[in-house]
Every structure is written in C-alpha cells, then in structure tokens.
Amino acid sequence: xxxxxxxxxxxxxxxxxxxxxxxxxxxxxxxxxxxxxxxxxxxxxxxxxxxxxxxxxxxxxxxxxxxxxxxxxxxxxxxxxxxxxxxxxxxxxxxxxxxxxxxxxxxxxxxxxxxxxxxxxxxxxxxxxxxxxxxxxxxxxxxxxxxxxxxxxxxxxxxxxxxxxxxxxxxxxxxxx
Numbered sequence: 620x621x622x623x624x625x626x627x628x629x630x631x632x633x634x635x636x637x638x639x640x641x642x643x644x645x646x647x648x649x650x651x652x653x654x655x656x657x658x659x660x661x662x663x664x665x666x667x668x669x670x671x672x673x674x675x676x677x678x679x680x681x682x683x684x685x686x687x688x689x690x691x692x693x694x695x696x697x698x699x700x701x702x703x704x705x706x707x708x709x710x711x712x713x714x715x716x717x718x719x720x721x722x723x724x725x726x727x728x729x730x731x732x733x734x735x736x737x738x739x740x741x742x743x744x745x746x747x748x749x750x751x752x753x754x755x756x757x758x759x760x761x762x763x764x765x766x767x768x769x770x771x772x773x774x775x776x777x778x779x780x781x782x783x784x785x786x787x788x789x790x791x792x793x794x795x796x
Contacts, residue, residue, distance in 0.1 A: 620660040621669075625695040628670060628687040630764070635661065635683065644748075661685060669694050716789070724793070731790045735783060742779035748772045 627633060627641055635657055642652040664670040669691030673684050687695070712734070719727050752769040 620656050621664055622695060622698050624657070624660050624664060624685075625669060625687055625691050625698075628685055629692065629695060632684050632686040634685070638685070664691065667694075727793060728790065731786055731793065735786045735790065738779055738783045738786065742776055742783060745772055745776035745779060749776050 623642065623646060624638060627638055633641070635654070639652060639654060639657055642657070646652070661670065665672065667690070669688060670685050671688050673686070675682050675684060715730070719730075722730075749769065749772050752765075752772060
C-alpha cells in the first residue's frame with residue numbers, strides 16, 4: 620500500500636479521502652483499500668520521512684494534504700526499478716474451491732453464480748476505465764505514465780475475463796456432474 624500511495628502522491632498531493640477515492644476508482648484490484656490500511660500506510664510513510672503533511676482549513680474544515688518528499692521519491696524509484704516478482708499472486712478464494720466438495724451442490728452453485736456476477740461487475744468497471752483511457756489517449760499527447768496506467772487497466776479487464784471464463788467452465792462442469 621505504501622508504494623501505491625507514493626506513486627499517487629508523485630502525481631500530485633492529496634488528502635486521505637482523495638487517496639482512498641483514487642484507489643477505489645481503479646487500483647482496488649491490486650490492493651485492498653480500507654481507511655485503516657491507508658491510515659497505517661500514511662503513518663509509516665510519515666515516520667520514515669517519505670511523505671510530509673500540511674494542514675489547511677477549507678470551508679471551515681481542517682484538511683491534511685499529503686505530499687511526497689525527496690526521500691519518498693528515492694524510496695519509490697528504488698522499488699519501481701526493482702525486478703518484478705513472479706509467482707506471488709495469491710487467490711485466497713481458491714481455498715474455498717479446493718474444499719467446496721464439503722458443501723451441498725445447490726450451495727456450491729449459488730456461491731459460484733454470485734462470484735461470476737461479482738467478477739462481471741468488476742470487469743465492466745475496468746472496461747469503462749479502459750474505454751475512457753482509450754478516448755483520452757486519442758485526445759491528449761500520450762505520455763509514459765498514462766500509457767502504463769492504461770495498460771494496467773487493460774490487464775485487469777483481461778484478467779477478470781479469464782476468471783469469468785474459468786468460473787463459467789467450473790459451473791458448467793458442476794451442473795453436468
């Protein structure tokens with residue numbers, strides 16, 4: 620979560636609510652985004668000197684605006700330039716599939732049908748992000764930051780489609796047995 624926050628702050632300073640909204644609007648597939656996890660990450664980043672915070676009053680409300688520091692830029696760049704890790708993707712939901720034979724067939728079918736519906740919703744959200752990104756890329760000068768953000772959304776969309784297809788095959792096999 621710390622590196623996600625640093626990357627977002629590298630683009631521009633944000634409040635905790637702006638960080639949460641941005642993560643919820645497309646990055647939530649990479650990291651869970653509870654307010655508690657963001658607060659913990661901000662606390663750690665502040666303690667390590669990777670971000671700073673300034674306070675302003677806007678419409679009578681105190682706002683804390685977080686910004687990346689030079690130390691944070693160095694830390695983020697070191698993380699970004701390190702090799703990609705392979706084989707670290709974990710899907711805890713597969714443990715349920717592994718033990719699903721212990722439940723009733725009707726329950727299994729309902730669980731898988733609901734999961735497919737949830738995956739379709741996530742895929743639809745990612746499709747919208749991809750479509751908006753493709754429209755924007757034709758209207759503005761492409762830059763490296765935007766290009767890779769769009770590619771990540773495309774990956775997420777395609778990955779969701781893979782999952783939908785896989786779970787549909789599983790459901791079909793469950794129903795035929």
